[in-house]
Amino acid sequence: MISLIDLRSDTVTKPTDVMRRAAFEAEVGDDVYGEDPNVNALEQEAAHMLGKEDALFVTSGTQGNQIAALVHCQPGQEVILEADSHIFLYEGAGISALAGVQPRTIKGERGAMNPSDVEAAIRGDDIHFPETGMIAIENTHNKAGGAVVPLSNMWTIHQLAKAYDIKVHLDGARLFNAAVAAGEPVSAFAGYTDTVQFCLSKGLGAPAGSIIAGSADFIKQARKWRKRLGGGMRQAGILAAPARVALRDHVTRLADDHRLARQLATGLDQMTGLSVTNQVDTNIIMVDVSESGLSNEDWINGLKERGIQVGAMGPGVLRFVTHLDIHEDDIELTVVPAIRQLLSANGGL
Ligand code: TLP
Numbered sequence: 001m002i003s004l005i006d007l008r009s010d011t012v013t014k015p016t017d018v019m020r021r022a023a024f025e026a027e028v029g030d031d032v033y034g035e036d037p038n039v040n041a042l043e044q045e046a047a048h049m050l051g052k053e054d055a056l057f058v059t060s061g062t063q064g065n066q067i068a069a070l071v072h073c074q075p076g077q078e079v080i081l082e083a084d085s086h087i088f089l090y091e092g093a094g095i096s097a098l099a100g101v102q103p104r105t106i107k108g109e110r111g112a113m114n115p116s117d118v119e120a121a122i123r124g125d126d127i128h129f130p131e132t133g134m135i136a137i138e139n140t141h142n143k144a145g146g147a148v149v150p151l152s153n154m155w156t157i158h159q160l161a162k163a164y165d166i167k168v169h170l171d172g173a174r175l176f177n178a179a180v181a182a183g184e185p186v187s188a189f190a191g192y193t194d195t196v197q198f199c200l201s202k203g204l205g206a207p208a209g210s211i212i213a214g215s216a217d218f219i220k221q222a223r224k225w226r227k228r229l230g231g232g233m234r235q236a237g238i239l240a241a242p243a244r245v246a247l248r249d250h251v252t253r254l255a256d257d258h259r260l261a262r263q264l265a266t267g268l269d270q271m272t273g274l275s276v277t278n279q280v281d282t283n284i285i286m287v288d289v290s291e292s293g294l295s296n297e298d299w300i301n302g303l304k305e306r307g308i309q310v311g312a313m314g315p316g317v318l319r320f321v322t323h324l325d326i327h328e329d330d331i332e333l334t335v336v337p338a339i340r341q342l343l344s345a346n347g348g349l
Contacts, residue, residue: 210288
């Protein structure tokens, strides 16, 4: 079977041989009893990297974000979050369905909410109003094209939140991309939030799972919620062992994904009919194809015929994501020529 060059997401990476060996050889135990050595080690290592008291291995980024809302909020409260955030757009209204809260969205600038907009959205003490239960920040911001939300923005929002006694949660699905791009440790970002979720199964390349981290008391409650949600995974060391490899070996290499993304973005932006709409901080490129004369479906199907998979991120917008399994040759020898070919076959370029 010929494998396609898959640029739909960084979730599509396959475990490396080192990861597969780690999974194969992993010593395991029942994690619901707290007895899986690899899960315990992964949680400790992640908490240490983030500078948090404790951490918990959860099934997915979505589960981590939902647990944050479940622990921080009471039903009937409100969560302040960015209007294009993953929690608002892509988690099946989970915070409403599960935690019983309503979202209060704020349109950000490259994913960053203006702190004065956040402050204006915090509810006063009034019998009519829901209380603000949590503020969520997303970094990197997916829909804003992998934009790094500046540390200074996070600091200001965190200070504000502390003054109002509101918890801040970081959806750091791609936190390591943000940290590598900013040249800062992940703990710098995590330091400006009460709780943080990061995905092991995106750019880091692990097969599945996320980490949620915070105070010891938060993790105690999170562990109970994870069990309630059916996320107690028993011999999860099979997944935690390759995730430990990801944290050990795949952090600094994220800079390669960012370099390749910039390289691809430059190539795409030079083609008539295409325009890259985001500043490429990390591994995501958003391309406006509406002037190309081809629909999203034409692009997705046409590229698939040429051995490439991409995804749509809205009308006339395609998303290209670089990751562990994408190499310079893929971009230069296959992706860029295929896009040129598709454009010229349809009278463009
Ligand atoms: N994002 C996926 C899709 O769901 C859109 C992707 O391909 O980018 N937060 C952010 C910022 C995310 O981008 C994602 C996944 C999640 C949370 C959820 O993680 P999972 O898929 O592990 O539940």
